[in-house]
Amino acid sequence: MGPSPSDLVDRPSPPTTSSSKQRRPRLEAELDQVPAGGIGLIVAPAGSGKSVLLGDWASRSTDRVCQVRVTASHDDPVLFARSLVSAITAAAPEFDPGIADLVAGRALGPAFVNRLRTALETLDHPMVIVIDDMHRLDNESVCSDLTRLLGRLPQTVRVFMGARWDPPLRLQRLRLDGRLVELRASDLSFTADESRDLLESVSGRSLTVVQASALQVRTEGWAAGLQLAGISLQRVPDPDPFIDHFTGSDRLIADYLTGEVLDDLEPEVRRFLLSTSVLEWLDADMCDVVTGDGNAAAMLDLLSRRSLFLVQPHTGERLRYHHLFADLLRYRLRVQPGEEQRLRRLAAQWLLDHGHFADAVEQLLSAGEPGRVADLVIGHGQESFERGEAATLARWLQAARSVDSSLPPVMEVNLLAAQIAAFRSEEAVETYRRLRRRADLAPGDLAAAAALYACIGLDDLPTTEVLKAAETATSLLRVAADDIVIDFLGVGGRDSVEFLAECMAAVALLFDGDIDRSATKFDAVCDLPGAQYRVWKVYALGGRALARALAGHANEAHADATAALEVAEANGIAHHHSLAFAHFALARVALDRLDRSMAAHHLNESGIRVQTTGHAANTAIQHLLELEQTSLWTSPEIALTGLRSTRHNPREPKIVTGLRQALEVRLLVAMGKCDQARGLLDLSAHACDLTPQIIDLELAVGDLAAARDAISQWRPQTRRGAIEHHIRAAAVAAEGGARSHAALVLHRALELAEPEGLRAPFVEQAAVHRMLRREVLRGSQGFARSIIAPSSARDDVAHAEHPEAPLTERELEVLDYLPTRLTNSEIARTLFVSTNTVKTHLRHLYTKLAVADRDAAVEKAAELGLLGR
Amino acid sequence: MMSSRYEIVVAGEAGPMLLAALEGFSLRPGPAGSARLVGSLADQAALQAALHRVHDLHAEILEVRRLDVTR
Numbered sequence: 001m002g003p004s005p006s007d008l009v010d011r012p013s014p015p016t017t018s019s020s021k022q023r024r025p026r027l028e029a030e031l032d033q034v035p036a037g038g039i040g041l042i043v044a045p046a047g048s049g050k051s052v053l054l055g056d057w058a059s060r061s062t063d064r065v066c067q068v069r070v071t072a073s074h075d076d077p078v079l080f081a082r083s084l085v086s087a088i089t090a091a092a093p094e095f096d097p098g099i100a101d102l103v104a105g106r107a108l109g110p111a112f113v114n115r116l117r118t119a120l121e122t123l124d125h126p127m128v129i130v131i132d133d134m135h136r137l138d139n140e141s142v143c144s145d146l147t148r149l150l151g152r153l154p155q156t157v158r159v160f161m162g163a164r165w166d167p168p169l170r171l172q173r174l175r176l177d178g179r180l181v182e183l184r185a186s187d188l189s190f191t192a193d194e195s196r197d198l199l200e201s202v203s204g205r206s207l208t209v210v211q212a213s214a215l216q217v218r219t220e221g222w223a224a225g226l227q228l229a230g231i232s233l234q235r236v237p238d239p240d241p242f243i244d245h246f247t248g249s250d251r252l253i254a255d256y257l258t259g260e261v262l263d264d265l266e267p268e269v270r271r272f273l274l275s276t277s278v279l280e281w282l283d284a285d286m287c288d289v290v291t292g293d294g295n296a297a298a299m300l301d302l303l304s305r306r307s308l309f310l311v312q313p314h315t316g317e318r319l320r321y322h323h324l325f326a327d328l329l330r331y332r333l334r335v336q337p338g339e340e341q342r343l344r345r346l347a348a349q350w351l352l353d354h355g356h357f358a359d360a361v362e363q364l365l366s367a368g369e370p371g372r373v374a375d376l377v378i379g380h381g382q383e384s385f386e387r388g389e390a391a392t393l394a395r396w397l398q399a400a401r402s403v404d405s406s407l408p409p410v411m412e413v414n415l416l417a418a419q420i421a422a423f424r425s426e427e428a429v430e431t432y433r434r435l436r437r438r439a440d441l442a443p444g445d446l447a448a449a450a451a452l453y454a455c456i457g458l459d460d461l462p463t464t465e466v467l468k469a470a471e472t473a474t475s476l477l478r479v480a481a482d483d484i485v486i487d488f489l490g491v492g493g494r495d496s497v498e499f500l501a502e503c504m505a506a507v508a509l510l511f512d513g514d515i516d517r518s519a520t521k522f523d524a525v526c527d528l529p530g531a532q533y534r535v536w537k538v539y540a541l542g543g544r545a546l547a548r549a550l551a552g553h554a555n556e557a558h559a560d561a562t563a564a565l566e567v568a569e570a571n572g573i574a575h576h577h578s579l580a581f582a583h584f585a586l587a588r589v590a591l592d593r594l595d596r597s598m599a600a601h602h603l604n605e606s607g608i609r610v611q612t613t614g615h616a617a618n619t620a621i622q623h624l625l626e627l628e629q630t631s632l633w634t635s636p637e638i639a640l641t642g643l644r645s646t647r648h649n650p651r652e653p654k655i656v657t658g659l660r661q662a663l664e665v666r667l668l669v670a671m672g673k674c675d676q677a678r679g680l681l682d683l684s685a686h687a688c689d690l691t692p693q694i695i696d697l698e699l700a701v702g703d704l705a706a707a708r709d710a711i712s713q714w715r716p717q718t719r720r721g722a723i724e725h726h727i728r729a730a731a732v733a734a735e736g737g738a739r740s741h742a743a744l745v746l747h748r749a750l751e752l753a754e755p756e757g758l759r760a761p762f763v764e765q766a767a768v769h770r771m772l773r774r775e776v777l778r779g780s781q782g783f784a785r786s787i788i789a790p791s792s793a794r795d796d797v798a799h800a801e802h803p804e805a806p807l808t809e810r811e812l813e814v815l816d817y818l819p820t821r822l823t824n825s826e827i828a829r830t831l832f833v834s835t836n837t838v839k840t841h842l843r844h845l846y847t848k849l850a851v852a853d854r855d856a857a858v859e860k861a862a863e864l865g866l867l868g869r
Numbered sequence: 870m871m872s873s874r875y876e877i878v879v880a881g882e883a884g885p886m887l888l889a890a891l892e893g894f895s896l897r898p899g900p901a902g903s904a905r906l907v908g909s910l911a912d913q914a915a916l917q918a919a920l921h922r923v924h925d926l927h928a929e930i931l932e933v934r935r936l937d938v939t940r
Contacts, residue, residue, distance in 0.1 A: 046925040164925065222927050250902065254926045255884030324925060331889035 023056055024049075024194065030183060031057045031160065036126070037153040038179035040160040041171070046324040047224025048188040050162040051311070054130050063158070066091035067130040067317075070137045073358060076391035076422075077142050078103050081112060084129075092123055094823050098839060101575035104611045105391070105423035107141030111608050113149050121154040133323075134163035143168045150174065189221030198223070202230025202307060211239055218247045224324050228257035231308065235264055258328045261308075272299045273309065277329035278343045278366075280359060281318035282310075289350045290343050341367045352376075361396050370400035374411040381414070381489030386535065386573055388612075390421030393489065409438060409445045410486050416452050417488035423613045425459040428452075444484035444494075447476035451497045452488070454504035457511070460616035460651050466508040473501035491533065499530025503540055510547050511617060511653030513689060516717050519547040534571045535578055538564045542581030549588035550655075552720025554756040561585040569840055580609040580618055587625050591632065593757040594787070597852040599629050616649055620656040624663060631667060632760065640667045658689040665693040666764060669700050695728045696765060699735055707732050723753045724761050731767040746771060754783040762787045807848060814841040819858050872909045875916060878932035879904045879923060890922040903931055 031053075034040040042050045058065045066087040074080040081103040089095045099119060102112040120127070137143060147169045150159060161167065174180040190198060196212035219225030229246065236242045242260075249256055262270050275291045276282065287296035300319065303310050309325040321329070333340050344367035351360035357380055364373050377393055384393050397415040401407055412435050419428040432453045435441065441449070451473035457466030477485070477498055485494040506521035522544035525531060531540045541564035549557035564582035568574045583606035590599035603626055610622045623646060631639035643664055648656075661684050668677035677697050681690060691714045698707035711732060716725045726749035733742035746768060753761065763769055772780075776788045807815065817827045824842070828835040846852065849860045876897075879887065883896050883904030891906055899905025910916045916933075923930055 045927055047927065165921070220927075225927065250882040251884050252879075252881050252887055252926055252928050254928075255886040258886065259884070327890075327922075327925060328886060331886045334889045334892075335885070 024053060026191075026194075027053055027183060027187065028057045028060070030181060030187070034158050034160070034181045035179060036155040036158060038158055038181065039150055039153070039171070039174055040158070040181045040183075042160070042162045042183045042188070043166055044164070044183070044185040044188045045222075046164055046327070047222060047227075047322070048185060049223035050188065051132055052223075053183075053188070054132060054160055054162055058128055058130055058160070061128050063126040063128045064091045065128045065130065067132065069317075070131065070133040070135075072136060072362065072395075073392055074137055074142075075139045075395055076389060077106065077108050077139065077145075078388050079392060080137070080139075080142055081108055084131075085116075088120075088127070088129065092125070092127060093825065094124070095119060096824060096835070098824075098835060102608055102611075103388075105388070105577070105613055107614075108145035108149075109611045110145075111611050113145055117149060117152065117154060120157050123154075123156045125156075127157050129157060129159045130161075131159065132162040134161045134167040134169075135165050137167060140168065144170075147171070188223070190216060190223060190226060191221065192216050195219075195221060195226055198226050199230045199233065202227055203233035205233060205239070207233075207239060211243055214243050214247050219253055222253065224322075225253040225257060228254075228261055231306075232257060232260045232264065234306070254324075254328055258325075258332065262329075262332060268293070268295075269299065269302065269308075272296070273303070274329055274333045275343055277321060277326050277333055278340055278363075279320075279347055280362070281320040283318075286347060286350045286354075290346045345369065348372075358392070365396065365399050365403070368403055370403045370407065370411075373397070373400045374407070374414065377418075378410070378414060378487065378490060381418075382491050385418075385421055385489050385491055386576070388576070390418045390489075391424070394418035394422050394424065394427075409435070409441050410488075412438075413445055413448050413452070413486045413492075414488045416449060417492065420452055420455050421489070423459070423615065425456050425461075425615075428456055429461075442480070442484050443476045444480035445486055447473045447480055447501075448486045448488060448492055448497050450476065451500040451504070454501060454508075457504050457508055458613070458615045458617060460649060462651060463508040463512050463653060466504055470501040470505040470508070473497060477501075491535070495528070495530035496533065496536065497530075499525065499528050499533075499536050499540075502528060503536070503543065506543055506547075510543065510550075511655050513654040513658050515547055515551045519544065519551060522547055534567055535573065535576065538568050538573070538576065538578045538582070541567065542579060542583075542585065545585035546581045546588070549585040549592075550720070551718035552592075552723060552756060552758060554589045554592055554758060557585045558589050561589075569843075572836075574836075574840070574843075577609045577612040580606050580613070583609065584618075584621060584625065587629075589757075591625065591628055592760045594632070594759040594763070595850075596633055597856070598850065601846070601852045603629060616651075617653055617656065620649065620652055621659075624656065624659050627663060631663070632763070636667045636670050640664070640671070643667070662690055662693050665690060665697065669693070669696050670766065672700075674701050692724045692728055692765075695732070699731055699767060704732065704735055707735075719752070719756070720758070720761070723749055723758060726752065727761055727765050727768050730771070731765050734767055734771060742771065750783055759787040807845065811841050811845050811848075814838060815845060815857070815861055818854055818861070872911050874907065874909050874936040875919075876932070876934045876936055877906050877919070877923065877930065879906065880929040880931055887923070887926060887928060890926055891919055907936065 031040050042053065044050055058067070068083050068087045070080075074083065078100075082100045085095070085097055085100040089097045096119060099112065099115050102115055103109060104112065137146075150169065150171070151173065153159060171180055175182075192209070192213045195216035196207060196209065199207055199212055199215060215226065215229050219229065232242060233239055246256060246260075262273070265273070272287070272291055272293065272295075276287045276296075279286060279290065282300060284296040284300060287300070288294050300310075309321045309329070311320055311322050320326075330340065333343075344363045348360045348363035348367065348369075351357075351363060357376070361373055361376055364376070373396055377396055381393055384390065394415060397411060397418055400411065401415065412431060416428055416431045416435065419425075419431055432449060435446075435449045450469045453461075454466045454469040454473065457463065457469075477494065480494075485492070485497050487493040488496075502521065503525045506518050506525050509518035509521055522540060526537075526540045526544060528540075531537050541560045545557045545560035545564065548554075548560060561582040564579060565574070568576055568579055583602045587599055587602035587606060590596075590602060603622070606625075607622055610618045623642075627639045627642050630642060643660065648660065661680065665677045665680055668674070668680065674697060677693075681694060681697065684690065691710055695707045695710045698704070698710065707728070711725070711728055714725055714728075716722045726745055730742045730746035730749060733739075733745055749762070749768075753759070762772060772784055773788055776785050813831060814827060824838050825835045828838045831838070842854070842857075845857055849857050849864075851857045851860050877891065877894070878899060880903050883906065887904065887906070888894065888896065891908060894906040894908030897905045897907050910919060920930060920933065
């Protein structure tokens with residue numbers, strides 16, 4: 001047994017270096033020049049003292065400071081946003097952490113960037129945001145979103161970044177505007193005087209100007225070199241021979257000095273340093289497991305006293321080695337083959353045992369253990385998947401793949417699932433093709449792969465491909481034994497594969513415009529055992545809701561969509577992108593019912609989720625619903641401009657084409673541009689879906705015979721179709737002078753529409769809209785009146801059709817705080833609940849009160865006498 | 870996978886650390902006052918990473934050249 005660490009501590013050691021001794025006023029003054037809304041960027045090699053400078057400068061700042069250190073995991077935009085927002089929230093508790101839920105899947109996305117900017121603007125005290133190790137952020141979309149944020153930073157904020165090499169941010173404009181202060185390697189290199197201070201402080205001895213200058217020249221003022229030289233000088237009796245030898249050597253500074261320092265250390269200290277150099281952060285217990293020596297606490301204390309390689313942690317940061325020195329130590333460690341891998345496996349086990357899953361995976365990847373990484377990802381996949389961190393899973397699996405390209409099929413299927421869940425459609429298509437080429441796939445593997453591939457149908461895989469893949473999956477399931485269907489990401493397995501295949505087939509039918517069959521298929525999907533899993537249930541209910549909403553079954557659609565929202569809410573996945581369909585359905589219902597505020601609310605909610613996925617089909621549907629909203633409540637002209645200013649995807653599904661053309665013809669007819677409408681209809685390959693628009697056009701140009709002809713051939717398939725059919729029949733009868741018949745048919749249309757609350761179809765037909773207006777003027781009440789004056793009828797609607805659900809005690813409690821200036825998080829603290837819980841209550845409150853925001857809720861609550869009970 | 874052989878010339882004398890940073894590279898005779906290292910890298914990303922590691926050692930990179938293409 002060697003000497004105990006306490007013996008070692010007793011040896012002469014220099015005074016502890018506190019960062020105050022290495023302060024660099026020259027550089028701190030430069031950083032002071034960064035204006036409000038500006039950026040400080042430090043680009044210099046490892047070991048130049050970037051982090052120390054940033055830390056020292058920030059500690060002196062009177063602004064609030066938050067810090068993010070970029071790691072490899074931040075390649076996932078969701079994780080980067082969460083780190084950034086939680087750092088800001090830690091420094092500014094009034095900040096809403098929920099913003100991170102707005103992140104788009106593949107990028108930060110405009111919703112997140114805009115909300116973040118707004119939230120920063122309203123900070124009541126200036127803030128400094130430090131982002132260190134920026135060079136590690138190489139996700140292009142994240143960088144370009146960050147560039148947009150940095151380009152227009154609010155005056156409340158200054159951002160400081162440290163990087164080893166230039167990060168891919170476009171900063172030229174900031175440079176020209178004088179809003180960028182840059183420090184580079186030459187600025188950071190120590191001058192002769194600074195070098196002397198540093199050397200003296202680290203070595204604990206005084207040096208002559210000549211001695212210090214010689215070392216400064218040899219190290220080129222590189223902080224790490226000076227630091228190592230200072231450590232070496234701690235123990236030599238006479239500095240001159242050391243300095244002569246070092247300055248005379250041609251070897252790399254790092255190589256020479258690390259050798260000097262390590263050779264000079266006691267063997268047990270050297271062994272401890274080398275063994276623990278594989279750790280990303282240091283914990284005495286973990287160090288003991290890795291070294292097997294049981295003396296870690298004392299060793300760490302010793303290293304800290306001798307200022308050996310450790311970074312002084314900021315508050316809340318973990319103790320760790322300086323990155324560069326850890327690298328240097330690891331290079332030494334590699335002299336013993338296999339040792340680094342062995343130590344990393346030990347570290348991984350400790351990390352796993354202590355719940356540091358992500359860190360454990362990184363260690364196993366570095367240890368070259370792709371098989372174990374795969375097992376872990378599968379075991380922990382579900383949690384990450386539901387937290388929207390699939391991109392991280394994909395990165396791990398891809399890294400595992402790059403270590404060992406002959407991975408078992410199970411891993412490839414998991415990679416495919418992670419890529420799909422991370423909305424990386426192109427990469428997923430690649431992976432699927434690779435899987436199909438393999439000869440070693442069992443039917444269960446292939447079924448899982450095909451069902452996953454069908455999911456790309458939500459993006460822009462043609463519906464024929466989707467149906468084919470779904471069919472492949474379903475038929476393979478018949479021959480695959482239960483136990484060999486891959487449980488990808490922990491959410492797979494036979495039931496899930498069956499569910500995904502059937503659900504995507506239903507989506508494909510919906511996208512093909514076959515609403516009726518789609519709704520029937522969704523009925524079956526909702527009854528599948530796989531639909532018990534909460535995320536799938538949200539999909540199935542949302543999909544069925546959308547099909548029903550499009551078919552005109554507003555009540556059922558509303559019930560399904562609300563159920564989907566409740567399932568998501570109850571399971572803590574309310575931000576999940578799978579709710580896009582449910583919000584589409586609710587937006588469609590609100591548009592149909594002429595409920596302006598609910599339409600706005602749900603289009604906002606669906607918009608956030610559509611941005612998250614970036615899926616082509618959903619993006620198109622979102623856009624069309626928004627244009628319909630514009631045409632109803634803003635102006636047809638603006639809606640038409642919006643419609644024509646977007647390029648449409650040649651591979652867009654039929655339903656999008658149909659909805660787009662129907663809207664365009666309707667807008668053109670409404671604006672009296674009948675020639676253009678005719679031209680569009682002549683070109684259209686989907687004219688069968690456009691019968692109501694054709695009839696409106698014929699009526700608008702006065703061709704009654706053509707309109708009658710079109711009506712007689714029209715066999716509507718859905719309730720919406722039946723209502724629209726009656727509306728056109730009434731219009732044709734009215735134009736033909738058959739007044740009383742027209743009134744009768746219109747009455748029938750109203751009867752059909754009233755139970756579902758479908759008002760918009762009556763507004764869309766000009767002649768019918770006029771007829772209704774006359775009737776209401778003559779004193780007609782009820783549903784007809786609510787179509788002509790929807791806003792004044794909203795209360796009737798709420799009471800007659802959707803009697804308000806009573807507010808719960810907790811909701812009333814939250815309601816009491818709404819008229820105050822308290823933020824959501826402040827209300828949460830007052831009520832001893834989480835901010836998310838408050839937001840849940842607010843959402844329910846808004847729905848029950850049928851309002852879109854807090855102000856409207858206060859107004860409505862006051863009206864109803866709910867305040868100040 | 871297509872891998873290529875590269876030559877990286879660094880100022881100064883190469884020690885064990887530089888060789889560890891450029892795993893799989895070997896030292897070849899080169900011009901005085903510099904170290905010439907030759908080895909295989911999987912792709913451009915691997916080359917970038919290797920150059921970053923050399924840069925982190927505060928070694929001055931004088932030259933980088935692709936030597937041939939091997940399968």
